[in-house]
Each structure stands twice: as structure tokens, then as C-alpha cells.
Amino acid sequence: xxxxxxxxxxxxxxxxxxxxxxxxxxxxxxxxxxxxxxxxxxxxxxxxxxxxxxxxxxxxxxxxxxxxxxxxxxxxxxxxxxxxxxxxxxxxxxxxxxxxxxxxxxxxxxxxxxxxxx
Amino acid sequence: xxxxxxxxxxxxxxxxxxxxxxxxxxxxxxxxxxxxxxxxxxxxxxxxxxxxxxxxxxxxxxxxxxxxxxxxxxxxxxxxxxxxxxxxxxxxxxxxxxxxxxxxxxxxxxxxxxxxxxxxxxxxxxxxxxxxxxxxxxxxxxxxxxxxxxxxxxxxxxxxxxxxxxxxxxxxxxxxxxxxxx
Numbered sequence: 001x002x003x004x005x006x007x008x009x010x011x012x013x014x015x016x017x018x019x020x021x022x023x024x025x026x027x028x029x030x031x032x033x034x035x036x037x038x039x040x041x042x043x044x045x046x047x048x049x050x051x052x053x054x055x056x057x058x059x060x061x062x063x064x065x066x067x068x069x070x071x072x073x074x075x076x077x078x079x080x081x082x083x084x085x086x087x088x089x090x091x092x093x094x095x096x097x098x099x100x101x102x103x104x105x106x107x108x109x110x111x112x113x114x115x116x117x118x
Numbered sequence: 119x120x121x122x123x124x125x126x127x128x129x130x131x132x133x134x135x136x137x138x139x140x141x142x143x144x145x146x147x148x149x150x151x152x153x154x155x156x157x158x159x160x161x162x163x164x165x166x167x168x169x170x171x172x173x174x175x176x177x178x179x180x181x182x183x184x185x186x187x188x189x190x191x192x193x194x195x196x197x198x199x200x201x202x203x204x205x206x207x208x209x210x211x212x213x214x215x216x217x218x219x220x221x222x223x224x225x226x227x228x229x230x231x232x233x234x235x236x237x238x239x240x241x242x243x244x245x246x247x248x249x250x251x252x253x254x255x256x257x258x259x260x261x262x263x264x265x266x267x268x269x270x271x272x273x274x275x276x277x278x279x280x281x282x283x284x285x286x287x288x289x290x291x292x293x294x295x296x297x298x299x300x
Contacts, residue, residue, distance in 0.1 A: 021126060054151055058158045058175045061137045068134025079172055 001076050004100050004109040013111045020106040022047050022063055034114055036086035050112075052082045052090050066099070067106065075099055083112055091115070146244040152237055154179045154199035166244065168217060179242075185224075186214035202228045202240045212247070223251045 007015045014031035018024050024042045032038060035050065042049065048056050066072055079095045092115040099108050119127070140147060146163035150156050156177050164171045167182060174182060180199045185192040192213065194200060201209055210227045225245040232238045 021123065052176070054155050054157060055176055061133055061158060064130040064133035065137040066134075067130050069138060074172060081172070082176060 001096070001098060002109075002111065004098060004107055007098070007109040007111060010111060013113050015109065015111055016042075016047070016050065017107065017109045018047050019108075020067065022108075024049075025107075031112075034085070034112070035083075041086075047108075050083055052084050055082065072099065080115065083114075146246075147242070148174075148179065148244070149231075149239045149241045150179050150199065151239060152203065154203060154240065156182065157239065163244065166215075166217070166222075166246065183215070185226075186216065186221075187211075189214070198226055198228050198242060199240065202230055206230070221248075222246055223248045 002010065004017060007017065008026065008028070010028060011030065014034045015026070015028040016024060016031055017026035024045050024047060027035075027037070027039055027042055035042075037049075048059060051059050062074070075097055077096070079097070080092060081095050082090050083093045083095075084090050094113040094115055095110050097108065097110040099106050101107070141161040143160060144162055146160065146166045148156060148159035148163045156174055156179050159171070159174055161171065164174060167174060169182070178199075180194060180197045185197060187196070198209055198211070198213075206228075208227070208229045210225070213224050213226055215222045215224050223246075225247050226242060228240060228242045230238055231241055
């Protein structure tokens with residue numbers, strides 16, 4: 001399982017890192033190719049721009065539950081989830097999400113491997 | 119921390135508590151969008167389906183949750199999701215749900231919730247009443263048996279009374295005969 005520092009060095013897969021508020025703080029070059037966003041466009045934007053609208057409620061509830069309880073249900077395992085590109089195209093992708101604490105705040109990182117081109 | 123950041127933090131805390139609280143409810147709760155696509159469910163619903171939470175989210179509820187009625191698979195247009203999608207404001211009914219080899223009896227209630235310009239959601243609460251149904255059926259059987267036994271007792275009592283009357287009558291006749299003999 002990759003640490004968030006290791007994810008920052010990942011070049012073969014799209015990587016996104018977000019802070020405790022769910023705001024994007026880092027994306028790698030592969031992310032920009034797959035999702036169509038430039039780094040400047042996504043920095044500070046909420047993670048929900050990468051999630052299909054139908055899953056926003058579940059994301060916010062699950063994210064909030066983790067921050068409130070510290071109990072993870074989805075971290076550090078392979079998850080097949082839909083993702084959405086800048087132009088609104090949805091695709092299946094294997095996500096591996098991890099969380100670490102840094103200076104008392106959570107940092108979240110994910111690798112997102114596209115599973116199909118539809 | 120800015121005021122906005124403080125408010126976000128408070129709202130996250132509230133949402134987190136609500137999620138945890140709803141996960142302690144024994145009834146299953148699931149809400150879908152207007153097309154019947156699952157937006158969220160509590161952990162009781164995951165357990166009912168025996169599915170991972172992540173596999174339930176984003177799936178079509180009617181595909182995920184095939185139901186039966188009267189021992190027959192429920193046609194797609196009679197599924198609670200289809201009925202609610204057809205603008206029905208609410209519904210309540212009893213349905214069968216096959217989980218592995220087990221047939222569960224479920225009480226399902228659905229409500230359409232309008233969110234103004236944010237569209238509508240279909241909210242379903244599902245209660246597993248299998249054990250209650252079994253207990254009610256057993257109670258009904260026991261009541262029937264009790265009634266049968268009571269009827270039998272009443273019949274025997276009637277026979278006893280009839281016999282007692284016959285004995286009384288015979289005793290009286292014997293008494294008359296004795297007096298005649300004397």
C-alpha cells in the first residue's frame with residue numbers, strides 16, 4: 001500500500017491528494033491526462049468534481065463519518081468506482097484511497113486506474 | 119480557522135453523527151434519485167442485501183433488490199421503485215425477498231421527497247418482519263388448536279351431562295320400581 005508521499009512520486013497512474021476539508025491539494029501529470037483538468041483548475045476545488053453527481057451525498061456522508069469517528073470502511077483496499085472527467089464523461093476506475101494524519105489534520109490520497117474507455 | 123471553515127467543520131461533524139446514528143437503526147433505509155439509482159443507504163440495508171456498501175451505491179435499486187409477492191417474482195412495473203417513479207407520493211406493502219436460500223418477508227414503505235429545484239428523492243424504509251410473520255402464523259395455529267381442544271372439551275362435557283341426566287332418570291325409575299315392589 002502506497003503512502004501519500006509515495007503517491008506524490010507515482011507517474012504511471014492518476015493521483016489526487018486532498019486535505020481534511022475535501023479540497024484538492026495535489027494532482028500528478030497522469031491525472032491531468034485522464035481527467036482533462038489542468039492543475040490550476042483543480043487546486044482548491046472539492047473532490048466532488050471527480051465524483052458522479054449521484055454519489056455526492058454518499059461521499060459527503062461517508063467522508064464526514066470518517067472525520068467524526070476516525071473509523072474507515074473504504075481505505076486501503078481496491079474499490080471499483082465511477083469517476084467523472086472535466087467534460088462530464090463517467091468511467092469505471094479502480095480506486096485505492098489512503099489517509100494519513102499530518103500535524104493533526106487528515107490528508108487523503110488516491111490512485112485512480114481507469115478500467116475502461118467508455 | 120475562518121468562519122466558513124468553522125461552519126464546514128461543524129456541518130461535517132453533524133453529517134458524520136447523522137450517518138452513524140442512521141447506521142444504528144435496525145430497519146433498512148435507502149434513498150434513490152428519481153430514476154431509482156441508490157444515493158445512500160444505511161448499514162442495515164447493506165446487511166439485508168449481504169452486499170458491500172460501496173457496491174450498493176450507484177446501483178439501480180430494482181436490479182439490486184428483486185422482490186416477490188404471492189410466491190411469484192414481482193414484475194418490474196410493480197416494484198416499489200417503479201410505482202414511486204410513476205409519481206405515486208407514497209406506498210406501503212409486504213413483499214418477499216430471497217436472500218440465498220432464505221425467503222424473507224419485508225414490510226416496505228416508500229415516500230417521495232421533493233427537494234425544490236434539487237429534484238426529488240425516493241426514500242424507502244424496510245422492516246424485516248419474517249420472524250414476526252412466523253410468530254403470528256404459529257400463534258394462529260396455536261389458537262386454532264386451542265379452539266379445537268375447547269370444542270372437544272365442551273362436547274365431552276355435554277356428553278357427561280347427558281349421561282348424568284340418563285343416570286338420574288334411571289335412578290328415579292329404579293326408585294319408583296323399588297317403591298312398587300315394596
